[in-house]
Amino acid sequence: MNNTLNLFRIDAENHELMGAQLAAFSRQVPLLYFILSVNSIALASTHLGIAPTILTVVFPGVLVGACAIRCLIWLQRRNRVVEPKAAARTLRATVVLGGALGFAFLAWALSLFPYGDTSRHGHILFFVGITVVSCIFCLMHVRPAALILTGTVIAPFVVFLLASGDVVHIAIGLNLFLVTVAMIYILIICSGQFAAMVNGQMETRRLSNENFRLANVDSLTDLPNRRQFFHRLSILAEQARTANHRFVVGVLDLDGFKAVNDLYGHGVGDRVLKETGQRLLKVSDDTQFIARLGGDEFGIIVDAGLGSEAVLAVGARICSVFDAPFSVAGIVAKIGGSVGFALAPDAGTTAELLYERADYALYHAKARYRGQPVIFSREHEVEIRKLSTIEHTLRRIDLDAELSLHFQPIVNVGTSRLVGFEALARWHNPELGNVAPGVFISVAERTELIGTITQVLLRKALSAVSSWPDGLFLSFNLSMRDLISQGTILQIVAIIESSGIDPRRIIIEVTETALMQDYERVQESLRILRSMGLKVALDDFGSGQSSLSYVHQLSLDKIKIDRGFVRNIAMQENARNIVKTVIDLCRNLKFDCVVEGVETAEQVEIISRLGCSTMQGYFFARPMPQGEVEAFIADFGLSGDRRLVAAAG
Template identity: 45%
Template sequence: MSIRRIFTAAWSAGHSTPDFHHAQYGALTRQIPMMYAILLVNMATLAYIHLGAAPDYLTIAVPTVLGLVCVYRAAGKYRGRHQMPAVETIRRNNRDTMIMAVVLGAAITAWSLTLFGYGDAYSKGQVTFFNGITIIAIITCLMPLRQIPPLMISVVVVPTCLFLLLQDETAFRAIAVNMILVIGALSVVLRRAHTDFSARVEKQLELDIQRQQLQSLNDRVSLLAAEDSLTGLPNRRSFFDGLARLIDGDGIKGSPFAVGIIDLDGFKPVNDMLGHGAGDKLLHAVGRRLATAMPYGASIFRLGGDEFAIILPCPGSDDDILEASGAILATLAPTFALDEGKIRISATCGVARFPDAGQTAADLFERADFALYHAKAHERGGTTIFSSNHETAIKQAATVSQRLRDADLDAVLSMEYQPIVDARTGTTLGLEALARWNDPVLGRVPPDVFIRTAEQAGVIGRVTLALFRKALRAASTWPDDIYLSFNLSAQDVCSGDTMAAIFEEIERTGFPITRLVFEVTESAIMQDFGRACTALNELRTAGAAIALDDFGTGYSSLSYVRKLPIDRIKIDRSFILDIEKEQAGRDILKTIFDLCRNLRLQCIVEGVETHSQLAILASIGGTTYQGYLFSRPMAVSRVAEFLSVRSEQLQAG
């Protein structure tokens, strides 16, 4: 009988279910490369120690050949780590692995024992240590193959021990006895480990069978309805069905889990710049990466657009959730290579825990979505876990939203105005209208709070029009050479109704549209690049100017700036906070000034507060500013006085 038939006969005993072989294959593809790495390090060490003492063919040629075999075998296993071949292929691979382990183990042992005759007592000690460690590494890494320990003992351990027993030194005979005892005990332990491994696989098989039995005909019929056609991932319906099952008791009722909502950062510009075809390809590639990054037991879903969801059973501590989420998001960092070009994106995640953040699917989704919104605003590219502080913020936002819906906007909203100045001449070029809300119950509500709340409540159009009417009435009393700068939100520029109402208001009042500058932020435009550009182009065509506000805090890509229909850029105040101390900040500002000159854009620096800042900005090319150094925002009643004083100063100057 041939050696291969002997191994085949030995292999045919034991487990033969497909799932068991799949589990074996998965474990071996992870452990075999590690085994070969250990062998390579050990052989290199042993060969190095005997350089010069033993012939070159023993210290160079033989270990090189053996090493190449190890590298070849390890590479093959590593390449197949994400594959799951047919059962017969797995059985054949496992038989080949067992044969190779025995043959390679015997070859390495014979080589090491040949080196035993060279060198001093220390070198011989290293040979014995090498043999022991090599044997342990092989039988440990190949634990899923229960035939390995007895075969390795027969082919490697026994000859090695006999060799050592025949040595004159008592120490080597003692080592032989010790090796037999230790490796024999280790074999028993590994056999028990293999039994446990088999039991776990069998238990998993039983659980899988039970799950399959619980599946109804309706689940099978609705399979396609529960799958996202673009990415192949479970869809929004599957996500909420999964939440319902967990909440109602799929498994242990009330067991904690976590829900995460993932939103891609920078996806909309891909759609706008490269087209929806490229966007679909990117979403498909993102879905594949996210699916492969899921921790054991976790589920990934596509909710729609560029939003995905995950469910993490038994999430552990907040640190565990942040670590798992960070690993998932990190898979999106490498560049995506599409036919249309190479694309880099990131993602942000909001997480809510059950039952702490909510006890219904709707509540959990709402809390996770709120955490995502918070992360987008404060930790883009990271993860935020919903907390009691967020719960308080939700209640406050609900109160603000209700007050805003019920308010007489014309009565409670007001505007303050801050001048925009050309420092070279001291001339006031225009004034930016800044929204204010003084509520009888809430008091003075910060603009960023009530504007964001108005957007979420769907009343931003009403708020914008009420403020715009007030701003037009105020600006109509100013000198004809002073323009009005007015802010539009993301929803404003993407709403046909709001933009139409703005044009109607301009026409009704007869205010010259050429004296209007509409300010929009980069992030607002990128929410729907195409629709935003269409609306802004209509304003420019009619005669208004467009300013890109808070430049530097959004995408700040030169390709986007080049495509935007803008006339001026407003540099965010964060750029000048440390301008007096940091040369890098001055260099960046000078670059932006040069960019604006080359693109024939007016450049306005916001947040100028000191004469020192003004002097530095002027020295690097700045001309137009806005900030407390010139004036704080002022009520409409003070604007005329301010303009009059400034005019007198210029005439006197």
């Protein structure tokens, strides 16, 4: 019963189907009313002068006029967007009106029956039959209307023919009934197929929209993803090139996120990233486009011609979202954010160049103004060119010929003994002169050159160690790129094994920054080196973030306290307290402790009093070339130095 009733209902819940039904019906309405009007005029004309004027002129004129009005109404609606509720009302009205008009045409046709002869009776029968068939086809996509019209016309007409007592009329009635049943069957099948087609198109559209969303939206944060960011950036960059359109590109990177991710797991890290996206949206306006580019990096496009001060204000607002700590699953995590901006078209007119320069401004911010916005400037462009020149030169020179090492002594003031040297890279180029280690090492770390440079310097360092007394160790730095490259680590192992130097005399120094890049791979690399007998020191302790988490998780042998804490140790109690805390931590964890950057006898005395005796700095000696190391060792003497005794005394 419900299935039967559903055949006569408009599916008001299926908005797409109703829209398709209205669109199809609006195209067929003119044809429907044309057929009704032509058939009515033809039938009325064959009864002129035979039937009363009201039946041959007035009544058909009213019906044809009603058809014309309805046709005009539908033509006006043809291109309008109809809301679902209005569509449902229109379709229901069509069902009711279709039945009413059908019954009106039938009543008029039957009212002509008493006035005609056999041929005119045949015309009436033809009129009713062809009109119903035509209406069924025209109303096929609005099944309830077609069924109601068929029922209000065919049922009474068949009854009329069967009751006439005329054998021919009875045969025609039965014939018409059977044909109508077949037509209804076809109608139900076709309307069902139409609904299925519309639903299939809906599903196809839904899947297409979902695919578009997946291709352009970051699944974690629901922000636009890298693809959509660069698509929009490319469009704006083209406008900047052709029409001098001004806009701003920004790249945001989280400070300290890697430590949170490693310490608390990816689940907590993901929730921090998701909340970061929500915070960024809250401080953005209609001119700002926020996207997640990957990892803990976000992209910002400000489609407005802002000056430098306004851009810095936007950047300050973005960085302020990190003022409040992140509370996730009972864990409170404090992270920051640095952002670099490039202003188009001044900084470039291609998407790639604008992004690179915003990314360089971000690099500059993280290196010198962590937690603040930085705008790419002409000074940065000069610096980029300089670094590009350095990179190009590094690629073409004989590294073994131009790279060298200086060695800075590490002493134990408690025993007045020289215990080892730290190897420090140096580069002199005939064209560039002396290039600062922090500059060329940084350039090499951003390329694949660092692995080759590390191997060249390690060979030189081990060659120098071979001439030292057996009691002295070598402290050698490995970069982040070295530690995450399995190939470089295997080369380092091979170099050490072929050198003949006891691995126990080698200390590998790593920084917190290196550890934060890929903790698991770094840990595996250190495990390989420690298995050979090498020791591991955490360099520049306290200059990074979340140091204690790495101290807790890594098997370290030594911690080197950053020189930043030593600089003011004679004047600031806080500095002394921090150094004392780290020294006590090392003692409790059974780590060796080295204090870097010692420059005065007063600092030596304070550090000794705090409990650390192993130190390094200008007070003892500046870094020296290998040719001066042997003389320094001989002059220092393994038995002690009176100056150290006096300083510690």
